Amino acid sequence: xxxxxxxxxxxxxxxxxxxxxxxxxxxxxxxxxxxxxxxxxxxxxxxxxxxxxxxxxxxxxxxxxxxxxxxxxxxxxxxxxxxxxxxxxxxxxxxxxxxxxxxxxxxxxxxxxxxxxxxxxxxxxxxxxxxxxxxxxxxxxxxxxxxxxxxxxxxxxxxxxxxxxxxxxxxxxxxxxxxxxxxxxxxxxxxxxxxxxxxxxxxxxxxxxxxxxxxxxxxxxxxxxxxxxxxxxxxxxxxxxxxxxxxxxxxxxxxxxxxxxxxxxxxxxxxxxxxxxxxxxxxxxxxxxxxxxxxxxxxxxxxxxxxxxxxxxxxxxxxxxxxxxxxxxxxxxxxxxxxxxxxxxxxxxxxxxxxxxxxxxxxxxxxxxxxxxxxxxxxxxxxxxxxxxxxxxxxxxxxxxxxxxx
Numbered sequence: 001x002x003x004x005x006x007x008x009x010x011x012x013x014x015x016x017x018x019x020x021x022x023x024x025x026x027x028x029x030x031x032x033x034x035x036x037x038x039x040x041x042x043x044x045x046x047x048x049x050x051x052x053x054x055x056x057x058x059x060x061x062x063x064x065x066x067x068x069x070x071x072x073x074x075x076x077x078x079x080x081x082x083x084x085x086x087x088x089x090x091x092x093x094x095x096x097x098x099x100x101x102x103x104x105x106x107x108x109x110x111x112x113x114x115x116x117x118x119x120x121x122x123x124x125x126x127x128x129x130x131x132x133x134x135x136x137x138x139x140x141x142x143x144x145x146x147x148x149x150x151x152x153x154x155x156x157x158x159x160x161x162x163x164x165x166x167x168x169x170x171x172x173x174x175x176x177x178x179x180x181x182x183x184x185x186x187x188x189x190x191x192x193x194x195x196x197x198x199x200x201x202x203x204x205x206x207x208x209x210x211x212x213x214x215x216x217x218x219x220x221x222x223x224x225x226x227x228x229x230x231x232x233x234x235x236x237x238x239x240x241x242x243x244x245x246x247x248x249x250x251x252x253x254x255x256x257x258x259x260x261x262x263x264x265x266x267x268x269x270x271x272x273x274x275x276x277x278x279x280x281x282x283x284x285x286x287x288x289x290x291x292x293x294x295x296x297x298x299x300x301x302x303x304x305x306x307x308x309x310x311x312x313x314x315x316x317x318x319x320x321x322x323x324x325x326x327x328x329x330x331x332x333x334x335x336x337x338x339x340x341x342x343x344x345x346x347x348x349x350x351x352x353x354x355x356x357x358x359x360x361x362x363x364x365x366x367x368x369x370x371x372x373x374x375x376x377x378x379x380x381x382x383x384x385x386x387x388x389x390x391x392x393x394x395x396x397x398x399x400x401x402x403x404x405x406x
Contacts, residue, residue: 004028006333007140007180009128009193013103014305014322015186016110020058021330023117027337030178032126032142038111044103045238045246046316048403049095051323060113068101069239074225074401076389078382080271084389088398098402100238103319129175131183131196131301138183138300142176181337184302184329189291191307197298203291203310208369209254210286211263216279217245229385230270234372247275250372255285288312288369290362297351304329309358312365314372320403321361325354357406364400
């Protein structure tokens with residue numbers, strides 16, 4: 001049985017971030033990940049200033065910034081009429097921008113950094129099947145997987161587009177048991193650890209659905225983002241590296257089998273603008289959910305990131321919230337490992353702070369969702385948007401959209 005100070009479950013962006021920080025603090029750990037390899041498609045793209053402030057000490061901020069696009073302004077439109085500007089450049093330097101970089105690029109950089117800080121600490125193809133707590137440690141029982149042959153992988157890829165089922169074949173080998181003084185669950189919305197700890201996860205689906213696609217950038221926006229509040233629903237546009245641009249369009253219902261022509265038709269109808277459909281590199285449809293765990297701490301188990309909450313991607317704050325939690329979790333674990341007499345007090349303080357912040361972010365996400373919906377009272381929504389974009393609210397709105405002050 002392998003024994004460490006902390007067992008991290010999940011090697012997405014939040015788990016990798018936490019692992020890097022624990023390595024810097026000199027805390028022994030292992031990070032266990034079910035997937036054999038990273039998910040190589042673009043999901044979240046927005047990295048906010050408070051996250052960049054933490055990525056700096058990790059030693060990866062410069063590389064991440066160098067690969068991404070700095071968004072310093074967001075152009076606001078009502079239908080096709082420009083009504084205001086969200087100016088991030090008025091926020092404190094040096095990170096007075098939101099960085100656009102696909103999540104898989106961020107994960108790659110974090111994993112490379114982890115290999116420098118703690119070689120051999122990441123174990124892939126390891127699935128958690130049971131968690132047992134005692135007064136002194138947590139035992140985690142796991143099952144190992146191996147990569148299937150090329151034919152099996154291709155078949156699995158065709159049958160399922162869910163990256164969490166990434167092309168595994170079970171080994172006949174026995175289970176392995178790991179032990180840690182603490183476990184941090186970074187294993188996502190469907191967290192196995194949270195389920196095993198029987199922590200309630202309350203929330204549900206929003207009525208909102210979207211189409212999203214990446215194309216060559218044929219706008220004149222440069223590095224600006226654009227947000228369109230239209231009579232038929234929200235349209236968003238964000239710059240990507242290498243001359244590309246992401247488009248997100250609210251739909252009336254979930255599109256089961258999307259195609260680029262559907263997305264292009266919606267943009268054309270709402271904005272009278274033609275997307276270069278032949279340049280499409282990514283297309284997806286998605287619904288939106290909101291969830292919050294009743295507690296982020298269960299004795300010696302901590303929940304971080306999507307294991308603790310699910311935030312609407314509209315506004316791009318979910319991954320960043322997870323990073324800020326991971327930073328605080330690392331600091332808290334450093335403290336309790338030195339001050340075991342007051343472990344419960346330190347963990348309760350962490351739980352109280354992080355749940356308070358998560359509730360704020362969930363509330364802001366709900367506001368963003370409401371602003372993007374069709375309504376019979378569009379005139380009132382548009383008037384409210386104009387007020388929020390006015391000079392007296394400029395700094396407040398810029399700080400809110402860049403997650404300052406949480």
